[in-house]
Amino acid sequence: MQWDTANKFLNGPFAPWAEESAAYDLPVIGKLPEDLAGALFRIANNPRFAPRDLDRYHWWEGDGGVAATYIRDGKASFRMKWVMTDSMKIEVEAGEAIYSGFVNGSSSAPATLPAGAPPSKNVANTNVGLFADHLLVYFEGGLPTSLDAETLDTYGSYDFNGGIDVLCTAHYKLDPHSGNMLFFAAVGRNLTWYEADARTANIIDSVTFDMGCPAMVHDYIVSEHHAIFLISPTQFRLDRIMQGRPGVLWDEDAVPGGSRFAVLDRRTKKVTWYDTGVMLAPTHFFNAYETDDKIVVDLHVIARLGNPAGLSDEPIESHSWFPPAMAWRFELDPTTRRASNRMLSGVAGEFPKINDALIGQKLQYGYFATTRDLTPETMTDGLARFDFDSGQTIVVEGVDGLTNPSEPVFVQRRGATAENDGYLLSLWWNRHTGLSELLVHETVTFDAAPLARVRLPVRVPFAFHGTWAEAEQLDAAIAAQRENV
Known part of the structure; x- marks a missing residue:
């Protein structure tokens, strides 16, 4: 599906x-590891209807979909x-896009919403995972949405048993202990941090x-003991969004002394x-570690x-709005209340990931998708492994012309004790077929040749984040959901 526009975010990957x-029993080139069993859940930013303003449409605004690859016994489905959020139901009933974009605004007047429609769109397009x-x-503009882990049918919005009532970040962390x-x-100038119980999902702490x-x-x-935020000139201006104007602003006057870390001590x-x-x-x-x-x-x-801020409300070129990111280290000194910094890797990239079992501890390896080539067609162009001890960055390219890899997800090998003993899973775009492939790389040697290439039956529109669920966790969730239906 394509619409008549040169907008990068509606073409190619x-x-x-x-x-x-x-689809079932998907074609596999190579061999899926026998001990890799579970599901890779990934977001798909997938507009269901033509955006109201094709040229102003931004990648962040795509309708949320979930792409799930289930792996067992060396096979994949x-x-x-x-x-199906409440706002998507409104658009499906109308047969067209009703809501305007919030990043670049709109050149046309906002549509009149039907009676009872949500005032803003929950695009449900940022992250997905089992909890x-x-x-x-x-999606950071609303409550999470609960889905069936097997069928991906939508159950409805989720509020942690009444514990939250506005929204929830997409970037949750799971305490490894x-x-x-x-x-x-x-929300506005206020930030609220929460902790939810792993068994009951009840909110047990908030600050x-x-x-x-804003x-x-x-x-x-x-x-181990802190929640760490970086407050920057990037502002989210709901007042401008309601006027149909660009709502994500770079405004250095908001933090006149420079960006600042806010560190919440989770104990005090x-x-x-x-x-x-x-x-x-x-x-x-x-x-982060202490x-x-x-x-x-x-x-x-x-x-x-x-x-x-201060320029016209016309959208700017994507690489000017969002230039390449680099990996940095900040060291926060409690005595001086200053944060020193240095660059870690000279390879531009995004979507950093680690072995999540070691979050909050000093570790050796991190992974990310590279953004070395500022092409008008793609966003990413390879995968990288960074060694925090040596400072070495190893980059692997796509095989057979595959490009635009997703955020990589690390899966520790079953029974492994070494930090880096596992697999790296990522989706790549095949420009020749127009479809996506799941690549499984081994992480100890981190060779360019993947262990397996799983050919997916669709193009998963390039999106943000995803997670892996081990088979035992997945089976327990499916069983629990069946009991509650």
């Missing part, structure tokens, strides 16, 4: 796929469905603090601020993110 799909036997899809979900909601501005906070990180509930002295925005975090005299934070940062 971003181009929508018009149908919900299912696949399913992809849209997430407390629920498959949850996240308790399994509890650690997440937040940023609210003032960010000082910063757009997308990702964050936790160390106290927030400590650390100044960086530089104007930059975070994209996504690798990890030493005797500092907090170390590793993440990808970007020179600017959003429509420059």
Whole structure:
């Protein structure tokens, strides 16, 4: 499915796929590891109807779908469905897009919403994962949506048993000791951090603090005792969105002294601020850990993110709005309340990932998708493994011309004790077939040749995030959902 526009985000690897799909016993080149059993759940940014303003449409606004690849006994099956939020139901009934975009605004007047329609769109397009036997899809402008982990049918919005009422970040963290979900909601100037029990999903802790501005906070990180946020010039302006104007602004006046880390002590509930002295925005975090005299934070940062404040409301070219990000390390000194910094890798990239079992601990390896080539067609162009000890970055290219890999997901090999003993799973775009492939790389040697290539029956429109669920976790969630139907 394609519409008549040169907009990058509606063509090539971003181009929508018009149908919900299912397939079994997928073709595999190579061999899937026998001990790889579970499901890779990934978001698909997949506009169901032509956007109201094709040229202003932005990647962040695509309708959410979930693409699930189920792997067992060396075989793979696949399913992809849209997430049927209340706002999508309104558009399906109308047979066209009703809601305008929020990133670049719209050149036309907002549509009149039908009676009873949600005032804004929950696109459910940012992350997906299992928690407390629920498959949850996240979007930072609303509540998560619960899906059936096997059929991907939509159950409805999810509020943690009444514990939250507005929204939930897509970038939750799971405490490696308790399994509890650690997440937040940023609304206007206020940010509220939450902890949800892994068994009951009840909210068992929350803390609210003032960010000082309506910063757009997308990702964050936790160390053993802290929740760590970077407050930047990137602002989320709901007032402008309601006027049909670009709502994501780069406004350095909002943080006149430079971007600042807000560090919440999860024990005392106290927030400590650390100044960086530089104007930059975070994209996504690798990890953070504590030493005797500092907090170390590793993440990808970007020179600017959003429509420059003070300029016209016309959309700007995507690489100007969102230039390449680089991996940096910040060391937060509790004595001086300053954050020193240095670049970790000279290879531009995004979507950093680690072995999530080691979150909050010092570790050796991180992975990311590279963004070395600023092409008008693609977003990413390879996968990288970064060694925090040696500073070495190893890059692997796509085989047979495959390109535009998704965020990689690390899966530790069953029974493994070494941090890096496992597999890296990612979706790639085949420009010759127009379809997607799942590649499985071994992570110890990290060779360019994958262990397996799984040919998917669709193009999964390039999207943000995803997670792996082990077979035991998946089976338990499916069984629990069947009991509650």
